[in-house]
Amino acid sequence: MMDLPGPRWKKGKDAKDFAAVAAAKPMSRIVAKLQASLKDSEAMAILSGDGGDAILAIGRKQAKLLNRAAFGRHIENAGEEERQWFQLRPEEVFFLCHALKCISVQSENKKQMDEAQLWDLFTSTSEPFPEMYKAYQHLRLKNWVVKSGLQYGADFVAYRHHPALVHSEFAVIIVPEGKEFGSRCGRLQVWSDLLCALRASGSVAKTLLVLTISTKGCDLASSDCLGQLIVHERAITRWIPQQCREQHDKPQREEANGDVQIQKPCSEDASKEEREETREGVAFSYWGVILSFTILSSLLVYKLKF
Amino acid sequence: MAGASNAGNRRRRSRAPAGGATGAGNDDAEEHHLNPFLDAAPSTSSRIQFRDVASRARWVEEAGAAEVVEGKGKLWLTTGVTRGGKLCYNVEEIGFLVERGAMILLSDKDETIGIEGIYEKIAGGKYGCSWDAFQAYKHLKSLGYIVGRYGVPWTLKNSGVVHTDQSFNKVDGTCSDRTKSLKEMHIDRLSPSFEVYVPNSKFKKSSPGAPNFLLCVLRNKPFLRVELERLENNFGGIPLKYCHVDHGRVSFLSFDEVALPSLP
Numbered sequence: 001m002m003d004l005p006g007p008r009w010k011k012g013k014d015a016k017d018f019a020a021v022a023a024a025k026p027m028s029r030i031v032a033k034l035q036a037s038l039k040d041s042e043a044m045a046i047l048s049g050d051g052g053d054a055i056l057a058i059g060r061k062q063a064k065l066l067n068r069a070a071f072g073r074h075i076e077n078a079g080e081e082e083r084q085w086f087q088l089r090p091e092e093v094f095f096l097c098h099a100l101k102c103i104s105v106q107s108e109n110k111k112q113m114d115e116a117q118l119w120d121l122f123t124s125t126s127e128p129f130p131e132m133y134k135a136y137q138h139l140r141l142k143n144w145v146v147k148s149g150l151q152y153g154a155d156f157v158a159y160r161h162h163p164a165l166v167h168s169e170f171a172v173i174i175v176p177e178g179k180e181f182g183s184r185c186g187r188l189q190v191w192s193d194l195l196c197a198l199r200a201s202g203s204v205a206k207t208l209l210v211l212t213i214s215t216k217g218c219d220l221a222s223s224d225c226l227g228q229l230i231v232h233e234r235a236i237t238r239w240i241p242q243q244c245r246e247q248h249d250k251p252q253r254e255e256a257n258g259d260v261q262i263q264k265p266c267s268e269d270a271s272k273e274e275r276e277e278t279r280e281g282v283a284f285s286y287w288g289v290i291l292s293f294t295i296l297s298s299l300l301v302y303k304l305k306f
Numbered sequence: 307m308a309g310a311s312n313a314g315n316r317r318r319r320s321r322a323p324a325g326g327a328t329g330a331g332n333d334d335a336e337e338h339h340l341n342p343f344l345d346a347a348p349s350t351s352s353r354i355q356f357r358d359v360a361s362r363a364r365w366v367e368e369a370g371a372a373e374v375v376e377g378k379g380k381l382w383l384t385t386g387v388t389r390g391g392k393l394c395y396n397v398e399e400i401g402f403l404v405e406r407g408a409m410i411l412l413s414d415k416d417e418t419i420g421i422e423g424i425y426e427k428i429a430g431g432k433y434g435c436s437w438d439a440f441q442a443y444k445h446l447k448s449l450g451y452i453v454g455r456y457g458v459p460w461t462l463k464n465s466g467v468v469h470t471d472q473s474f475n476k477v478d479g480t481c482s483d484r485t486k487s488l489k490e491m492h493i494d495r496l497s498p499s500f501e502v503y504v505p506n507s508k509f510k511k512s513s514p515g516a517p518n519f520l521l522c523v524l525r526n527k528p529f530l531r532v533e534l535e536r537l538e539n540n541f542g543g544i545p546l547k548y549c550h551v552d553h554g555r556v557s558f559l560s561f562d563e564v565a566l567p568s569l570p
Contacts, residue, residue, distance in 0.1 A: 001562070001563055001564065001565060002560070002562030002563065002564050004564055004566070004567075026569070026570035027569060027570070028569070028570060139566070142566055142567070142568040142569060143568060143569035143570065144566065144569060158566075160569060161569075170566075175529070175531075177531060177532075188528060188529045189527065189528075190528065191528050191552065193528075194528040194529060195550075195557060198559070209564070210529065212531040214531070232563075233563065233564045233565060233566055234534070234561055234562065234563055235560075235561075235562050235564045236529075236559060236560070236561055237559065237560045238557065238558065238559055239547055239558040239560055240558070241445065241446055241449050241451065241558060242449060244504055244505075
């Protein structure tokens with residue numbers, strides 16, 4: 001099992017990092033409050049016609065919680081004062097609907113959609129939706145914040161808390177496994193793709209996290225398959241023999257806050273430490289000699305004088 | 307040589323721009339190209355073969371290995387295996403040593419086998435090492451790592467007491483047991499190719515200890531979860547690393563299982 005790199009918290013105006021803010025407001029509690037609040041207000045999302053994003057209009061209180069829980073993207077709207085508009089991606093819609101059961105969903109022509117219809121719509125619009133959603137749900141249920149990773153050439157990026165408080169640690173790529181997934185053009189099937197993904201994630205200081213989604217056999221046409229899908233987590237890291245260390249998500253500088261850069265010390269480094277210790281030992285004995293000599297000569301002078 | 311390159315790397319590290327502009331520590335940040343358009347003749351490789359400091363070894367066809375007849379220098383401390391008191395080198399070790407001018411390979415008629423003959427043996431794949439695996443071997447050896455073929459003991463007594471479950475053909479009791487070992491190197495994902503120790507001046511073949519990691523040389527599909535899991539279960543907690551060789555460039559990777567914590 002690999003030691004994961006630690007989080008890189010962002011810093012506030014007082015130059016203190018946001019770790020304390022995140023610790024004081026755990027994501028699970030924020031999401032629980034959001035869930036209760038959306039349920040209470042009977043929030044309803046409206047699908048866009050093409051099966052892509054949905055739009056959600058909610059009150060100020062819900063909006064604050066939705067923002068804190070890092071779902072969706074706020075839509076600036078000059079006219080509205082009481083209502084805040086948000087845009088939700090399919091995984092977020094389905095998560096709020098299926099996992100948290102706190103919103104209902106309407107098609108663009110005002111038809112109420114149940115879960116099965118939603119699943120149908122999302123899977124027919126996007127073939128990889130089953131594995132994408134399973135991965136999304138897997139991470140969200142562990143209280144990681146999951147956002148699009150497209151600009152980094154990945155499927156998702158995962159944050160330890162709200163993106164305003166912390167840098168994302170992982171670029172996530174999802175790899176479906178098994179004939180149930182059909183003839184998908186999966187990622188990481190050839191070396192150029194794997195090394196590309198590794199380089200892309202490294203250049204933005206993220207660890208490449210591969211989530212393989214396997215199944216013992218289920219029908220992806222129904223959201224019931226979610227219970228049969230298994231998520232396997234692996235990190236791909238480059239190892240640099242010149243430096244005898246794993247390359248993690250850090251650029252080559254020492255982090256002042258002592259963030260973890262996993263160094264497996266080369267024996268060369270270890271023997272360097274040994275040499276330094278020996279030098280110290282020699283220094284002590286050098287001063288020991290000087291001290292003894294001083295004491296002895298003082299004693300001698302003392303004796304001679306008296 | 308390894309020390310020099312490491313020192314250079316340490317200097318480079320301390321000069322790395324604070325903003326990490328070079329990207330997260332690329333191991334191959336700059337492609338270094340020798341300029342072939344310069345008028346002055348470029349200085350050729352300084353690896354001139356000094357015959358008086360080179361070891362000499364004789365190729366033993368039945369063993370698919372070379373037996374050292376005259377050892378020089380200190381490379382033998384971390385290279386080659388001892389069989390019944392004799393030092394034997396396999397093809398990748400021979401290739402590495404001859405390229406550096408540290409060894410001369412002789413035929414059974416005591417004629418020098420040139421580097422092309424050695425490359426033939428490696429590329430032919432009959433002696434348990436592929437061209438790709440040879441690139442990976444050289445890369446690590448040049449950096450000071452101690453690299454042995456996976457599963458091949460560093461020393462074996464001549465008496466026939468064997469600490470592996472292989473039965474060796476004890477024709478001459480020295481290098482012949484390597485014929486069995488040859489088949490054991492796998493240049494695919496099913497088994498590691500090498501066992502690797504970090505640079506260690508105190509390395510002893512008589513008690514090498516557990517390797518720091520095992521290296522699998524991958525060729526085909528880069529990432530198959532099921533095979534990774536199958537591999538990992540077999541090696542008693544010794545880390546596995548993987549490398550891919552592309553036209554002489556070796557990329558080393560880890561595919562470690564992780565468990566993302568559940569957050570509060």
